Amino acid sequence: MVxxxxxxxxxxxxxxxxxxxxxxxxxxxxxxxxxxxxxxxPHDAIHEISNxxxxxxxxxxxxxxKFPGFGIDSYxxxxxxxxxxxxEIVWVGGDLSDAVMFPNDTIPSIWKNIGIGYDNPDNxxxxxxENVECRGYYALYTDTPYSFKMTVSPSIGASYLKPQx
Numbered sequence: 001m002v003x004x005x006x007x008x009x010x011x012x013x014x015x016x017x018x019x020x021x022x023x024x025x026x027x028x029x030x031x032x033x034x035x036x037x038x039x040x041x042p043h044d045a046i047h048e049i050s051n052x053x054x055x056x057x058x059x060x061x062x063x064x065x066k067f068p069g070f071g072i073d074s075y076x077x078x079x080x081x082x083x084x085x086x087x088e089i090v091w092v093g094g095d096l097s098d099a100v101m102f103p104n105d106t107i108p109s110i111w112k113n114i115g116i117g118y119d120n121p122d123n124x125x126x127x128x129x130e131n132v133e134c135r136g137y138y139a140l141y142t143d144t145p146y147s148f149k150m151t152v153s154p155s156i157g158a159s160y161l162k163p164q165x
Contacts, residue, residue: 050158051094052150053135054114056086058126067117067145076145078117080124082161084134086114096138114138116161117146119153124161131164 065081068074089111116134118124126132136152136159152159 047137047139047151048155048157049094050135050137050156051092051096052089052138053091053133054084054086054150055088055090055131055133055164056084056114058128058130058132059083059085059113060128061124061126065117067149069145069147070143074145076117078119079121080118082116082118082124082126082132082134084114084116084132086112087131090133091135096140115149117149117151118161119151120161121154126161126163132161133164134161135159136161 060083062081064077064079066075066077069076116136134150134152136150137146137156138150139146139148141147152161
């Protein structure tokens, strides 16, 4: 009977240590979850002023889309990523107006489909095929997760994505 009590104590000690280890892991994950979520949706935009306004039809809507950059930890997760089949370029300004030329007011074929990274905290409430107007910052360079997509963010002045009426 003495041996049985010693074995029972060992099992109790093992279970207590296992429970403590699981609690430590859970506490570490809970404490790091907030900074991880803050990195997922950074609200600091790449630019402060909009440089492009377009109209078109929504072709796809995805949630929590990750785009890599060239650095090891260089990525951005857009809250929503909307693909748009452009029908009209309403306005081009800022640094983009010097870099882009549109002959005869036509949209080049490489611009027909444009990706929109939506970083506002709300859900844009869009449906596939819906006509929308979007204003944001379009990045023409290739070394960031924002490259070749329009970003709509609270920190970009006058940026929006809304259905056309």
